[in-house]
Amino acid sequence: MALSILTLCYLIGSITFIVGLKMLSNPATARRGNLIAAGGMSIAIAGTIFLYKDESGNPLHNYAWIFGGLIIGAVIGTIAAKKVKMTAMPEMVSMFNGMGGACAALISMIEFRHEVHNFGSGSGLEAIQTSSQNDLRVFLVICLAGLIIGSVSFAGSMIAWGKLNGKIKDFAFKGQHFVNIGLLILILVLAVFLVGWLPASGVTIFYSILGLSLLYGILFVMPIGGADMPVVISLLNSFTGVAAACGGFLYDNKVMLTGGILVGAAGTLLTILMCRAMNRSLKNVLIGSFGATATASGAKQQGGAYKEISISDAAVVMNYAHKIMIVPGYGLAVAQAQHACHELEKLLESRGVDVKYAIHPVAGRMPGHMNVLLAEADVSYDKLLEMEQANAEFPTTDVVLVLGANDVVNPAAKNDPSSPIYGMPILEVELAKAVIINKRSMKPGYAGIENSLFFQPKSSMLFGDAKKVLQDLTAEIKNL
Amino acid sequence: MEGFLLWIDQHQQMIYIVALMIFLGIEVIGRVPSVLHTPLMSGANAIHGVVIIGAIIVMGKADSDNYLALALGFLAVILGTLNVVGGFVVTDRMLEMFKKKK
Incomplete structure (x- = not known):
């Protein structure tokens, strides 16, 4: 009876x-949906x-x-998440x-120890009967499988975590891909050896596989650039x-x-969808050629003159515009400027300006x-335009305000076949009448490539921290 | 080889589940708008926290005098719970902000 109730519980869960x-x-x-899954x-x-x-009918203790x-x-978990x-x-x-990955790896470790203990008297696997x-x-x-995948996932996630909060810098050495592939082959060979031959040194091999998998997880994520972390x-x-x-x-x-399996399949599809949004193949992301080619060929190949705009000029331009499109990017997230941005939007709306947001699918870090950030600041959902809608509206837009976005508005993706981001769909902000770009400096974005948008005659740069700039703009417009 | 076939035979239910779930997983999120990518990833992240069930079983079966297994199992239960609870709470926090405004 109890068991069939458990079966029912699992069915409900699934x-x-x-x-x-x-x-x-x-x-x-x-x-x-989230609450339903949590309930299950x-x-x-x-x-x-x-x-x-x-199996023998004993309950847990x-x-x-x-x-x-x-x-x-x-x-x-609750405190961290809140x-x-x-x-x-x-x-x-x-x-x-x-x-979660670490949990899976630990389960495999404990079960393995348990099994070895059950079968052989010593630490070896050789004493086992043929029948079993x-x-x-x-x-x-x-x-x-649980051990390898779990520990790769654990080590990789920790590196990704460290990279995203800036504790760990990108790190790659020459021939790293070969080392990675070699490591992966070594792990698989050891695994096959362990399963096929059940050697006396089984336990040592098991823990070597654990160590190598952790190392592989680290080396696997290490060279991949910050822009690819979501993938x-x-x-x-x-x-x-x-x-x-x-x-x-x-x-x-x-x-x-x-x-x-559900998450495995859905997660894989989501990964592919993200890659597709950046017009790159998964293989390309994984062998990390993005960072490599970008630093090699992309950086500093083109310079030129850009013009700056003052806060007060920008305020005037925006106050008298009919339609403004805001393009938020990672700079907005770093500066925690979503609330300041919403303030500016409300003020402009009250002056009769039509303000919308153009959201690139891979803007920000994920x-x-x-969308999540702007929603936090109470920006209404229907003000957020997806890329296709936004691109249709740029030609009738007076001012585009780019807030700390870079690669997603880089025209090189359309017209420079040698660029590492060539082919990625972008927000075509250069179709608007004027573009104001807020950045902290002229440093290139994540992809490490120069952006020709900044040097176009209709573009002007507004340097500074996104939050401060937005607050200054809001104050300035209030005085107009 | 024979052992492998025997295993498939004994576990055909499970293998059917795997095959069907792969297609279902792909179908079910096939039309997700990009605005929901982050919450969806986070929600899926919470769902694979189901691994906690394995941790509970392993913990509950460990002999009371096997301290290493107890310690590792204990750690596994903590980590698994972090994954489940943290995952669902974070997802809820993200989605809370999507609620419709008047």
């Missing part, structure tokens, strides 16, 4: 994950704690430990993802999904399997990051 994910992909239902997860967890029985862990994790600034969201997601070898091999394949996080997210599914096979647990 279905809520599917429904939740479906609802998450529609703005109207997204929040409810709670049911599945509670069911496991109270109703789970192992060590409840003090389980509840201790759950409470500690829940408290830390305290994190909206601008730091991407690294938070990466951090939580890493925790098949079972052991299957077990090892699943266990190793990497999304990919690692789907990795962790697969690692969770390995746990599903290990325990013959359908809800882990469903949840894991797709949709800008």
Whole structure:
């Protein structure tokens, strides 16, 4: 009876994950979808704690430990998630993802220790009877998959987290791709050796695989530039999904399997969608050629004269415009300027100016990051235009205000085939009558390439921190 | 090889689930607008926190005198819970801001 209730719990869990994910992909239902999935997860967890029985029918024990862990994790998780600034969201997601990966790897480690203990008296695997070898091999394949994927995901996510909050700088050495590929092959060879030959040194090999996987996770993310971090996080997210599914096979647990594979598949598709938005292939992102070619060929190839505009001039231009389009980018996020931006928007609206936002799909550090930030500042949803809509409106726009965005408005993506971002769809701001660009300096953006937009006659630069500039602009316009 | 086929035979349900879930996962988010990419990634991130169930099982089965297994399992439960709770709360915080304004 208890067991069939548990089966029911898992069934509910699986279905809520599917429904939740479906609802998450529609703005109207997204929040409810998230809550539904969370509810299903709670049911599945509670069911496991109270109703789970192992093969011989024993219930779980060590409840003090389980509840201790759950409470500690829940408290830390809630506080971290509540305290994190909206601008730091991407690294938070990466951090939580890493925790899941580590969890999967730990499960594999414990199960492996347990299994070795059960089969052989010593630490070796050689004493095992032929009849149980098949079972052991299957077990090892699943266990190793969970270990490798989980630890790569953990190490990679931690590096991505460090990179996004600026603690870790990009790092690459010559021939790193070959080292990475070599490392991956070594991991696989060791795994095949362990499974196929069940050597006496099995335990040592198992932990070597763990160490090498962690190293691979680090080296895998290290050379990838900051602009590609969203793609990497999304990919690692789907990795962790697969690692969770390995746990599903290990325990013959359908809800882990469903949840894991669902996220693995959806995460992979999301990764591909993000790559597509930047017009790059996943392979191109992964072998990190972006950073390499950009620094080699892109930087400082073209200079020229740009003109600056003062706050007061910019204020006048914007106050008397009919239609203004704001293009937010990472600079806005860094400066935490979303509220200041909304203030300016409201003021301009009250003066009869039509203000809209043009959101590039990969603006900021994660797709949709800008929408989240602006939504936090109460900017209404229908003021946010997606790229296609915005591009249709630029020709009738008087002033475009670019706030700390760079690569997503770089015309090189359209007209310079040698540019590393060539082919990426961009916001065609140069179609507007005037473009005011707020940046902190003339330094190139993430892709490390010069932006010819800045040197066009209709462009003018407004240097400074986005938040300060917006506040000054607002004050100035109020006085007009 | 024989063992592999035997395993497939014994686990065909699971393998069917995997195959169907791959297609379902792709279908279900196929039409997501780019505004929702971040919350969706975060929500999916919370869902793979289902790995916590494995951590609970491993913890609950560990012998009470096997301190290493207990310590590792305890750590796994904490990390898994962080993933689940943190993931859902962060996603909710993001989506809270999408609510319709009057």
